[in-house]
Amino acid sequence: MDRSFLDWPFFEDRHRDLAAALDEWAGASLPVDHGDVDAACRGLVRDLGAAGWLRHSGGEVLDIRSLCLIRETLARHDGLADFAFAMQGLGMGAVSLFGTPAQREWLDRTRAGRAISAFALTEPGSGSDVARTATTARRDGDEWVLDGEKTYISNGGIADLYVIFARTGEAAGARGLSAFLMPADVAGLGIVSRIEVMAPHPLAHLRLDGVRLPADALIGEAGGGFRIAMTVLDHFRPTVGAAALGFARRALDEAMGRVTDRQLFGAPMSDLQMVQGHLADMALKVDAAALLVYRAAWTKDRGAARITREAAMAKLYATEAAHDVIDRAVQLFGGDGVRVGTPVESLYREIRALRIYEGASDVQKLVVARAALADFHGGQG
Structure with missing residues (x-):
């Protein structure tokens, strides 16, 4: 592969070292068997974490050049490996950038490959138009109660935790949305269906039926979800x-x-x-x-x-x-x-x-x- 781009002034020596080390690891470890996609993704998250690559996927400061170099390298070797890495970062992005210290404790697990994360924004009636989000979250004492559906959720069905976006109603449209951290084992969360696509990835349609989350599950401020x-x-x-x-x-x-x-x-x-x-x-x-x-x-x-x-x-x-x-x-x-x-x-x-x-x-x-x-x-x- 042409690596001359690594000499561009966008990069520092640490980026060049990262790219070289990851390319060597990927050449020895990838591609993996995609026969059982769920098992392959679980194994990839575990292996990426054990090798230390997931430490770049979350934290209070994200180095975007490192993220890009990692995704480019993994995608060149194995698209499913890129997917597994990317979702650990995207899934916990809201927590990395806006989470409380308690919420950020989950990063220790996702960065080590011991927990799988997911980013749940898309709905059956709102893909690109996030302002049309219909999932609701209402306050009930010290808890939030969530109802609605999410679809095309990457890692849906295998994730250990989800960042869920729901309408809390502080204002109309996009200004009335909030983000929540939701463990996968909460009562009321169901997998309506798994979604098969042309390049197999774990995807699912989710339903939230009276899911109760503690007040401290809110990420950032109410109404700040968009x-x-x-x-x-x-x-x-x-x-x-x-x-x-x-x-x-x-x-x-x-x-x-x-x-x-x-x-x-x-x-x-x-x-x-x-x-x-x-x-x-x-x-x-x-x-x-x-x-x-x-x-x-x-x-x-x-x-x-x-x-x-x-x-x-x-x-x-x-x-x-x-x-x-x-x-x-x-x-x-x-x-x-x-x-x-x-x-x-x-x-x-x-x-x-x-x-x-x-x-x-x-x-x-x-x-x-x-x-x-x-x-x-x-x-x-």
């Missing part, structure tokens, strides 16, 4: 782009090997100008995606309060570019590109969801456009 959710996504959205970048790098490497070894019309495929054109486009998209991803991560690590614009650009471009790079790799592999079990076929299934989750591409375009308009009008005023 701000918490958006802040967490601001931190982790560039890492989705980094995972896509890892998939794209793997696809480019696979394509390079294929066209170098494969003979066509009496010469290596790599001698054909059309093939070289595909490779040039693929390499260009990989580097452009990397620049956007690590610009966003560097900007946040430098102390920016919000990176909504940079994170949206990174996530949007990197996921769309990776989809194109992988599609071209499949084309260059010909019939073998669609044969089940080949690396590029697996990548083709893995990349599709990244253009949807944590902010669909169309929504990211709105975010970027609105940020650009705000900058324009601000500059005029």
Whole structure:
């Protein structure tokens, strides 16, 4: 793999050391058997924790460049390993950034791989439109009572704890939401169904039926749930782009090997100008995606309060570019590109969801456009 990007000024020596050490570990430990996805994810969380990689997934200060490098590296080796790592961070992001000392005690377990976390925001009637959240939380003495449904929840069914977003009613729309820390063994939490998707991951539809949580389960302030959710996504959205970048790098490497070894019309495929054109486009998209991803991560690590614009650009471009790079790799592999079990076929299934989750591409375009308009009008005023 081309590692020249690690010499870019976005990184420090500790990032280069991290990338090298993780690549060595991943080369020896991945991929794992995906036959039983639940068991594979449990094992990956355990192994990532034991090896110390999950220590980067949570804490009062998150180094976004490290998160991105880890996700890129894991995705290049095994998409399910990237998923397992990412959900430990995203699942506990609200606790890392807004939790009380007591709530943060859970981080000792999730960072060690002894507990699996989940982020429960999406509902049947509200995906990208978080303001339409219908799950409710009402105060009853010293407890909160939660009712509602959540769907497409990653780690649903295997998680030990969930961060749940519910409507507490302080104001209309997004301003009336709150976040809660909910152990998986509470009474009233049910798994309505497990959801099977094209690149197998543990996903579930959840129902909360009179779930009672203590008052101290509230994360941050009542009514602050939307701000918490958006802040967490601001931190982790560039890492989705980094995972896509890892998939794209793997696809480019696979394509390079294929066209170098494969003979066509009496010469290596790599001698054909059309093939070289595909490779040039693929390499260009990989580097452009990397620049956007690590610009966003560097900007946040430098102390920016919000990176909504940079994170949206990174996530949007990197996921769309990776989809194109992988599609071209499949084309260059010909019939073998669609044969089940080949690396590029697996990548083709893995990349599709990244253009949807944590902010669909169309929504990211709105975010970027609105940020650009705000900058324009601000500059005029």
